[in-house]
Amino acid sequence: xxxxxxxxxxxxxxxxxxxxxxxxxxxxxxxxxxxxxxxxxxxxxxxxxxxxxxxxxxxxxxxxxxxxxxxxxxxxxxxxxxxxxxxxxxxxxxxxxxxxxxxxxxxxxxxxxxxxxxxxxxxxxxxxxxxxxxxxxxxxxxxxxxxxxxxxxxxxxxxxxxxxxxxxxxxxxxxxxxxxxxxxxxxxxxxxxxxxxxxxxxxxxxxxxxxxxxxxxxxxxxxxxxxxxxxxxxxxxxxxxxxxxxxxxxxxxxxxxxxxxxxxxxxxxxxxxxxxxxxxxxxxxxxxxxxxxxxxxxxxxxxxxxxxxxxxxxxxxxxxxxxxxxxxxxxxxxxxxxxxxxxxxxxxxxxxxxxxxxxxxxxxxxxxxxxxxxxxxxxxxxxxxxxxxxxxxxxxxxxxxxx
Amino acid sequence: xxxxxxxxxxxxxxxxxxxxxxxxxxxxxxxxxxxxxxxxxxxxxxxxxxxxxxxxxxxxxxxxxxxxxxxxxxxxxxxxxxxxxxxxxxxxxxxxxxxxxxxxxxxxxxxxxxxxxxxxxxxxxxxxxxxxxxxxxxxxxxxxxxxxxxxxxxxxxxxxxxxxxxxxxxxxxxxxxxxxxxxxxxxxxxxxxxxxxxxxxxxxxxxxxxxxxxxxxxxxxxxxxxxxxxxxxxxxxxxxxxxxxxxxxxxxxxxxxxxxxxxxxxxxxxxxxxxxxxxxxxxxxxxxxxxxxxxxxxxxxxxxxxxxxxxxxxxxxxxxxxxxxxxxxxxxxxxxxxxxxxxxxxxxxxxxxxxxxxxxxxxxxxxxxxxxxxxxxxxxxxxxxxxxxxxxxxxxxxxxxxx
Numbered sequence: 001x002x003x004x005x006x007x008x009x010x011x012x013x014x015x016x017x018x019x020x021x022x023x024x025x026x027x028x029x030x031x032x033x034x035x036x037x038x039x040x041x042x043x044x045x046x047x048x049x050x051x052x053x054x055x056x057x058x059x060x061x062x063x064x065x066x067x068x069x070x071x072x073x074x075x076x077x078x079x080x081x082x083x084x085x086x087x088x089x090x091x092x093x094x095x096x097x098x099x100x101x102x103x104x105x106x107x108x109x110x111x112x113x114x115x116x117x118x119x120x121x122x123x124x125x126x127x128x129x130x131x132x133x134x135x136x137x138x139x140x141x142x143x144x145x146x147x148x149x150x151x152x153x154x155x156x157x158x159x160x161x162x163x164x165x166x167x168x169x170x171x172x173x174x175x176x177x178x179x180x181x182x183x184x185x186x187x188x189x190x191x192x193x194x195x196x197x198x199x200x201x202x203x204x205x206x207x208x209x210x211x212x213x214x215x216x217x218x219x220x221x222x223x224x225x226x227x228x229x230x231x232x233x234x235x236x237x238x239x240x241x242x243x244x245x246x247x248x249x250x251x252x253x254x255x256x257x258x259x260x261x262x263x264x265x266x267x268x269x270x271x272x273x274x275x276x277x278x279x280x281x282x283x284x285x286x287x288x289x290x291x292x293x294x295x296x297x298x299x300x301x302x303x304x305x306x307x308x309x310x311x312x313x314x315x316x317x318x319x320x321x322x323x324x325x326x327x328x329x330x331x332x333x334x335x336x337x338x339x340x341x342x343x344x345x346x347x348x349x350x351x352x353x354x355x356x357x358x359x360x361x362x363x364x365x366x367x368x369x370x371x372x373x374x375x376x377x378x379x380x381x382x383x384x385x386x387x388x389x390x391x392x393x394x395x396x397x398x399x400x401x402x403x
Numbered sequence: 404x405x406x407x408x409x410x411x412x413x414x415x416x417x418x419x420x421x422x423x424x425x426x427x428x429x430x431x432x433x434x435x436x437x438x439x440x441x442x443x444x445x446x447x448x449x450x451x452x453x454x455x456x457x458x459x460x461x462x463x464x465x466x467x468x469x470x471x472x473x474x475x476x477x478x479x480x481x482x483x484x485x486x487x488x489x490x491x492x493x494x495x496x497x498x499x500x501x502x503x504x505x506x507x508x509x510x511x512x513x514x515x516x517x518x519x520x521x522x523x524x525x526x527x528x529x530x531x532x533x534x535x536x537x538x539x540x541x542x543x544x545x546x547x548x549x550x551x552x553x554x555x556x557x558x559x560x561x562x563x564x565x566x567x568x569x570x571x572x573x574x575x576x577x578x579x580x581x582x583x584x585x586x587x588x589x590x591x592x593x594x595x596x597x598x599x600x601x602x603x604x605x606x607x608x609x610x611x612x613x614x615x616x617x618x619x620x621x622x623x624x625x626x627x628x629x630x631x632x633x634x635x636x637x638x639x640x641x642x643x644x645x646x647x648x649x650x651x652x653x654x655x656x657x658x659x660x661x662x663x664x665x666x667x668x669x670x671x672x673x674x675x676x677x678x679x680x681x682x683x684x685x686x687x688x689x690x691x692x693x694x695x696x697x698x699x700x701x702x703x704x705x706x707x708x709x710x711x712x713x714x715x716x717x718x719x720x721x722x723x724x725x726x727x728x729x730x731x732x733x734x735x736x737x738x739x740x741x742x743x744x745x746x747x748x749x750x751x752x753x754x755x756x757x758x759x760x761x762x763x764x765x766x767x768x769x770x771x772x773x774x775x776x777x778x779x780x781x782x783x784x785x786x787x788x789x790x791x792x793x794x795x796x797x798x799x800x801x802x803x804x805x806x
Contacts, residue, residue: 184674184675264667264671265671265674265675268667268668268671268672269671269675271587271668272587272668272672272696272699272700273699273700274677274695274696274699276699280695280698280699281698282690282691282694282695282698283690283694285688285689285690286688287685287686287688287690287695288685289695289699291685291686292677292683292685292690292692292695293675293677295683295684295685296675296676296677296679296683296692297675297676
């Protein structure tokens with residue numbers, strides 16, 4: 001297996017740190033628009049090398065694949081670049097993995113009732129081509145989407161006979177401290193967070209997808225391992241588009257434990273138009289307000305030493321258990337920032353995202369997982385994935401949730 | 404009198420509309436970095452002409468003054484440009500007026516306790532030169548500072564024997580409506596609003612100036628003419644630096660009726676670093692986040708048709724009345740947006756700012772006001788100013804305030 005990793009930001013760098021301890025691959029080429037950043041991430045192991053790439057160019061991705069005999073492309077840049085990387089990998093005959101799917105576009109008339117172009121639609125539209133070519137695009141294989149979808153598959157196979165709701169719930173008690181105490185600093189890409197939180201949230205219900213106003217259906221979820229209760233709201237996320245394609249459920253949701261301060265920041269950015277990805281004219285230059293917001297905040301990958309607390313990803317499943325009784329269960333994965341920093345030198349949010357594509361690539365390399373077409377993580381057997389996650393030193397958990 | 408108006412934004416354009424109805428001047432040259440904008444403002448009357456100018460260049464200002472035999476320069480651009488225009492006017496031997504003073508810089512060690520460089524310090528440092536040259540710099544002659552300082556002088560001369568506090572209070576019930584109902588849109592320059600609201604507020608007390616945390620000493624003030632109660636907080640403003648130089652008072656404050664939504668927006672911009680005037684690198688360009696915020700919001704001068712409500716400026720004076728009894732009085736000026744739009748085609752906030760330099764220039768032109776040095780509005784007799792304000796069709800009011 002010869003891997004092309006595109007993106008040496010927070011998640012990409014954590015990926016190289018985790019992969020460097022494994023033996024399943026022959027080579028990893030790290031590509032970034034900043035060669036220096038790629039070189040830094042690649043310096044970890046002799047099987048890694050670095051190169052500069054323009055991720056917006058499918059041709060550039062294809063050329064890199066061919067030049068380096070790449071078998072698998074892992075996309076670790078923000079979701080603006082999904083389609084050129086996806087297309088570039090296909091043209092080169094490589095398999096493809098990503099951690100976020102092609103972007104949505106709101107419904108022109110009823111954005112808060114009906115979906116327009118949905119997350120991943122542009123990729124699923126190409127599924128037959130990938131199938132016919134015998135190539136695999138494994139989409140959404142980070143932590144959320146990714147591990148959350150694996151949990152859903154596990155619950156469907158082993159814990160439940162019928163499922164009412166697959167409800168992804170993400171929360172943390174992370175605090176970032178500055179010189180003067182706790183400070184505001186997002187622990188994940190603000191570009192992506194704005195994209196997913198301000199788009200109309202999508203919900204699967206009774207056989208169809210619909211959308212709502214942003215931040216809808218607030219709910220306090222009590223997270224495990226000391227994190228405790230966090231206010232969660234509906235957010236547009238890939239799992240809602242992936243899970244119902246392979247798993248039977250009446251309802252599928254994604255709720256993000258943003259907390260009231262972050263929700264307020266996002267609402268204010270939207271009110272001022274500072275969430276816009278399109279450029280505005282400022283004096284002599286054209287610039288995207290969202291890029292300016294990102295440039296004003298610290299790079300989340302650099303915050304590990306100033307962070308404390310734990311982050312939790314998981315899926316809350318309700319329905320009928322295999323014993324025929326009503327069941328309400330949360331399958332989850334918690335990472336403590338102190339542990340990920342001590343063990344890997346990467347903060348917990350990016351570490352928790354990056355470990356999953358390493359595991360998936362290992363399962364593909366040893367033939368445990370195989371397939372072709374455009375597939376989500378729930379299309380594969382969950383057990384070997386979860387076993388390997390535990391073997392990587394980061395076990396998962398199950399708890400019953402009072403309803 | 405030959406006037407050079409620098410800045411054809413909201414206030415500058417309203418100034419030309421008001422001045423066009425008066426006969427006291429011979430010519431007004433309107434200068435802006437955008438020639439088109441200057442031409443539009445100058446199209447109102449044959450005594451007006453237009454030119455492009457770089458307001459950051461004192462030499463450019465001096466050259467314009469000499470070329471057009473300018474006697475008075477009115478600065479109507481944002482306060483970044485005070486010093487080059489002030490210096491440029493002086494070098495040309497012209498008198499100078501502005502509506503905001505040279506910028507402050509926080510105290511390096513105790514920004515929320517002690518003033519550093521105060522508003523206007525850079526201008527007052529040059530007062531002796533202006534005096535010696537027999538030239539007048541009339542600083543802070545908009546509405547606030549400006550009319551508020553005139554009110555304070557009137558109170559000191561005619562209503563009070565001793566003054567405890569001169570408390571400027573500014574509030575409105577303005578609403579901006581968009582296609583989908585009320586919308587967030589500042590009715591005054593967001594650049595200036597960020598500057599004055601996020602700098603440490605300055606307070607005059609017992610013979611010295613000190614500073615506080617932003618948004619300090621919240622207080623609900625009940626504004627007249629149907630505006631009603633508005634939450635006001637301390638804000639850095641020129642009056643606090645001007646009034647104690649000429650008027651005896653134990654305390655001087657400025658409180659701005661921002662309202663909780665605007666305060667929240669400003670706090671969020673500050674939290675994210677989007678209030679910064681210095682540039683940040685965004686991809687290939689350098690841009691000031693504060694300029695990006697301004698570019699994302701509508702130009703306040705264009706909002707008049709979508710605004711409704713009234714704006715109020717005034718000073719709340721407490722102390723001992725001329726009859727020896729305790730007194731608590733608010734002297735104020737209210738402008739209804741419907742009136743200013745119908746009468747002048749300019750929204751009420753910029754109109755209320757712009758009318759004051761027209762009146763001051765008229766008083767200087769006919770010799771009612773005269774002086775040299777760097778002087779605030781309270782250095783002149785208030786009565787002819789207030790009489791002329793009424794004669795312009797926009798009367799002022801007085802109300803007693805329960806304490």
